[in-house]
Structures are given as C-alpha cells and as structure tokens.
Amino acid sequence: MKFLIxxxxxxxxxxxxxxxxxGERDILLYRTHHSSLPDDELVGFPVETDLExxxxxxxxxxxxxxxxALHLQVAIPAARLGCHLLMEKPVSxxxxxxxxxxxxxxxxxxxxxxxxQFRFHPGLQxxxxxxxxGAIGRPLSARAHWGEYLPGxxxxxxxxxxxxxxxxxGGGAILTLSHPLDYLRWLLGDVQSVWAFAGKQxxxxxxxxxxxxxxxxxxxxxxxxxxxxxxxxPFEHYLEIIGTQGTLRWDGNDNSVSVFKTQRETQNPGNVGxxxxxxxxxxxxxxKPFERNDLFxxxxxxxxxxxxxxxxxxxxxxxxxQALRIALAAQQSARDGILVDxxxxx
Numbered sequence: 181m182k183f184l185i186x187x188x189x190x191x192x193x194x195x196x197x198x199x200x201x202x203g204e205r206d207i208l209l210y211r212t213h214h215s216s217l218p219d220d221e222l223v224g225f226p227v228e229t230d231l232e233x234x235x236x237x238x239x240x241x242x243x244x245x246x247x248x249a250l251h252l253q254v255a256i257p258a259a260r261l262g263c264h265l266l267m268e269k270p271v272s273x274x275x276x277x278x279x280x281x282x283x284x285x286x287x288x289x290x291x292x293x294x295x296x297q298f299r300f301h302p303g304l305q306x307x308x309x310x311x312x313x314g315a316i317g318r319p320l321s322a323r324a325h326w327g328e329y330l331p332g333x334x335x336x337x338x339x340x341x342x343x344x345x346x347x348x349x350g351g352g353a354i355l356t357l358s359h360p361l362d363y364l365r366w367l368l369g370d371v372q373s374v375w376a377f378a379g380k381q382x383x384x385x386x387x388x389x390x391x392x393x394x395x396x397x398x399x400x401x402x403x404x405x406x407x408x409x410x411x412x413x414p415f416e417h418y419l420e421i422i423g424t425q426g427t428l429r430w431d432g433n434d435n436s437v438s439v440f441k442t443q444r445e446t447q448n449p450g451n452v453g454x455x456x457x458x459x460x461x462x463x464x465x466x467x468k469p470f471e472r473n474d475l476f477x478x479x480x481x482x483x484x485x486x487x488x489x490x491x492x493x494x495x496x497x498x499x500x501x502q503a504l505r506i507a508l509a510a511q512q513s514a515r516d517g518i519l520v521d522x523x524x525x526x
Contacts, residue, residue: 181204181206181240181241181484181487182206182207182208182237182238182239182240182241183199183204183206183207183208183239183240183241183242183243184207184208184209184210184234184235184237184239184241184242184243184258184263185207185208185209185210185243185245186210186231186234186242186243186244186245186246186254187210187211187243187244187245187246187247187250187254187268188209188211188215188217188222188245189215189217189245189246189247189343190217190334191245191268191295192215192243192245192246193217193221193222194473194476195243195245195266195476195480196209196221196222196225197221198473198476198477198480199480201477202477202480202481202484204484207225208225208226208227208228208234208237208239209222209225209226209227209228210227210228210229210231210234210254211227211228211229212229212246213229217336231253231254231257232257235257235258235261235263238261239258239263240263240264240487241263241264241265241266241483241487242254242255242258242263242264242265242266243265243266243268244258244265244266244267244268245268247343247346247349247350248268248270248272248273248343248349248350248351248355248356249272249273249343249348249349249350250349251267251268251271251272251350252271252272252277252278252280252281255267255271255281256277256280256281256284258290259281259284259285259288259290259292260284260287260288261288262288262289262290263290264290264291264292264483264486264487265285265290265291265292265293265497266292266293266295266479266480266483267292267293267294267295267497267500268295269294269295269296269358269359269362269500269503270350270355270358270500270503270504270507271294271497271500271501271503271504272350272504273349273350273355274508275504275505275508275525275526278501278504279526281497282497282501285497291486291487291493292493292496292497292500293479293482293483293486293493293494293495293496294493294495294496294497294499294500294503295479295495296359296362296363296495296499296500296503297359297475297476297478297479298359298362298363298475299362299363299366299494299495300474300475300478300479300482300494301435301475302435302460302470303430303431303432303435303436303437303460304363304367304419304430306430306437306458306460307367307419307421307428307430307437308366308367310428310437310439311367311421311428314425315423315425315426315428315439315441316421316422316423316424316425316426316427316428316439316440316441317423317424317425317426318423318424318425319368319400319402319421319422319423320402320403320422320423320424321402321403321404321421321422322364322367322368322402322403322404322405322419322420322421322422323404323405323406323407323419323420324360324363324364324404324405324406324407324418324419324420325406325407325416325417325418325419326357326359326360326406326407326408326409326416326417326432327407327408327409327411327412327415327416327417328357328409328410328412328415328416328417329410329411329412329413329415330344330345330384330386330390330410330411331384332413339384340384340385340386344356344410345384345386345387345388346387346388347387347388351386351388352388352389352511353378353388353389353390353391353392353408353409353410354376354378354389354392354394354408354507354510354511354514355507355511357408358503358504358506358507360406360408360419361394361396361406361503361506361507361510362495362499362500362503363419364396364404364406364419365398365499365502365503365506366495366499367421368398368400368402368404368421369398369399369400369402370398370399370502371396371397371398371399371502371506371522372397372398372399372521372522372523373396373397373519373520373521374394374395374396374397374506374509374510374513374519374520374521374522375394375395375513375518375519375520376392376393376394376395376509376510376511376513376514377392377393377514378391378392378393378510378511378514379391379514381409381411382409382410382411384410384411386410389514390409390410390411391408391409391410391411392406392407392408392409392510392514393405393406393407394406394407394408394510396506415433416432416433417432417433418430418431418432418433419432425441425442426439426440426441426442426453427439427440428440434459435459435460435470436457436458436459436460437457437458437460438455438456438457438458439455439456439458440453440454440455441453441454441456482494502522504525505522505523505525506522508522508525509521509522509525512525
C-alpha cells in the first residue's frame with residue numbers, strides 16, 4: 181500500500197510516524213518546503229515538489245495535511261484519480277469547491293476519512309455508549325469548552341506565522357478548534373440553527389478570532405453552547421450533557437467520564453442520586469495510560485482498515501462537510517449578527 185503525505189508540518193509528521201509504527205514503509209512526501217521543522221526525520225523518503233508528479237506515482241492513499249485553505253487543491257485531483265483520502269479537519273475554509281470534491285469522490289469511488297480524531301477518544305466513545313443506553317434519559321442541553329493557549333502549541337515557531345493564526349490559510353479559533361462542532365453532532369444529531377459571538381479578545385496580535393461563543397440548536401430540540409479560545413491557561417477541554425434523568429461529564433484533562441444518575445425519591449428529588457466515574461485506563465485494547473497520540477494512531481489504523489474494506493469511515497466526507505457548514509455558519513452569525521441555518525451554507 182502506497183501513501184502520499186501532502187504537507188509535512190507537525191500533523192503530517194505525526195501521520196508519518198504513525199504509519200511507520202504500523203509497519204508501513206511505502207511512503208512518498210509532497211512538500212512545498214514551508215515547514216518550520218527540521219528535516220532530519222524525513223531523510224530517506226522520496227520527495228516531490230509538484231503535485232502532478234507526486235500523483236503520477238499512483239498512491240493508494242493521500243493524506244491531506246497541508247494548511248486548511250489548501251486542502252481541496254490536493255484532495256480534488258487525488259480523488260479524481262481514485263486515491264483514498266485521509267483529510268485533516270476541517271475539510272476546507274469555505275464552501276467553494278466542496279461540491280466538486282463530493283462529485284469526484286462519488287465518481288471515482290474513493291474512500292474518505294476526515295481527521296476529527298476525537299471520535300476515537302475512549303472517553304467520548306464511552307460517553308456515546310452511555311447516551312445510547314439511556315444513562316441520563318433524554319438529552320436536553322450540552323456545553324463543550326475548549327481553551328488552549330496558542331503560543332504553546334508549537335513552541336519551535338512564531339505562533340503568528342502558523343496556519344491557525346492566518347485567515348488566508350483558514351485559521352481562527354472556530355475552524356481550527358472545530359472538533360466539538362463535530363463530536364456534538366456525532367453525539368446529539370444534526371444541527372438546525374447556529375448563533376455566535378466571536379472576536380479578538382486576547383493580546384495575541386492575530387488577524388483572526390481568538391475566542392468564540394457558539395450556540396447550537398439540534399433537530400431533536402437539544403440546545404448546546406460551545407466555547408472556543410486561543411487564550412486560556414491552563415488548558416481545559418470538557419463536555420457536559422444534561423438529560424431528563426441525570427448529567428454526563430467528560431473531562432479532557434484527566435480523560436474521565438462521570439454520570440450523575442437520579443434516583444426516584446419523594447423528598448428532595450432534585451439532588452438525590454449518585455455520581456459514577458469511569459476512568460479511561462484501557463485504551464484501544466491495551467491497559468496503559470492514555471496519550472494524545474493514541475487518537476492519531478487509532479485514526480491511522482482505522483484508515484488502513486477503511487482502505488482494505490474491513491471498516492466504514494467513522495467520520496465520513498459528509499460528516500466533515502456538515503462540521504464545516506456549522507463552523508461557517510458560526511462565522512457568518514458572528515459577522516452578521518443573525519441566526520444561521522447551516523444547511524443553507526453552500
């Protein structure tokens with residue numbers, strides 16, 4: 181199986197290391213040499229600097245890990261040739277070209293996995309299982325919060341030069357931190373309305389929003405809010421879902437999942453119940469401490485299974501498109517001060 185990695189920044193290199201850990205060796209690199217990382221770990225791999233020549237090598241899989249605004253420049257020609265795609269999230273920074281990508285994938289039969297790696301998080305998978313089992317009754321509302329200090333992400337480079345900080349490369353907190361927009365839809369269903377406030381609240385000197393507060397109304401009536409920001413120290417990422425029979429919490433700091441299950445009592449019914457915590461110690465079949473790279477390793481292993489036909493993508497192209505629509509709806513709402521239907525983002 182031949183892999184082409186398009187974009188060798190930090191995420192492209194992570195994918196490279198995980199491919200090697202999984203025993204894959206037939207790997208070609210497509211580079212523009214804009215990465216700020218040293219080239220030591222890339223020595224020995226064939227490199228192309230022209231996309232047409234890179235695709236002429238007939239890769240089975242193209243890993244699209246270049247900046248967000250450049251994703252479709254790689255994905256569309258690769259899909260036309262029948263290459264399978266692992267696309268980093270979000271799939272793009274605008275709706276332009278999405279229909280063309282969808283048509284190319286449908287015509288060629290390419291299989292696509294979108295890299296919302298939190299779908300592989302054992303804590304969120306446990307949360308999904310608990311919701312399906314009715315552990316908290318019918319979900320009513322939810323709150324997702326992700327705050328992480330941007331200058332600490334890639335300390336080896338000027339954070340202001342990374343794609344996450346540049347509007348022309350598809351940066352900004354809403355697109356870059358769009359994982360909760362995807363996993364909330366995965367857990368709670370399709371979104372029918374979006375409102376948002378966003379701005380440059382901090383002192384990072386960016387030309388994109390560094391903070392956003394987003395409201396979501398789901399088709400089943402559930403209400404949710406999402407807080408995203410580039411400023412928070414210390415890092416915090418959590419999810420809380422309130423249901424008719426209790427509350428579910430996932431803590432991204434210690435990776436635990438907790439459920440408060442109400443008890444049917446005649447006295448003080450609002451507070452009677454117990455918390456049960458599910459520590460995430462077993463990760464993907466191994467009893468070991470959870471590590472962030474476990475998400476990406478599981479994602480790559482799943483991608484190989486998708487290519488082999490033994491699994492269906494856990495996050496399809498359509499899932500990626502819907503997450504993009506929600507993010508773009510939030511941007512439009514913040515810009516125009518209106519409620520936006522993400523289905524109308526075309």
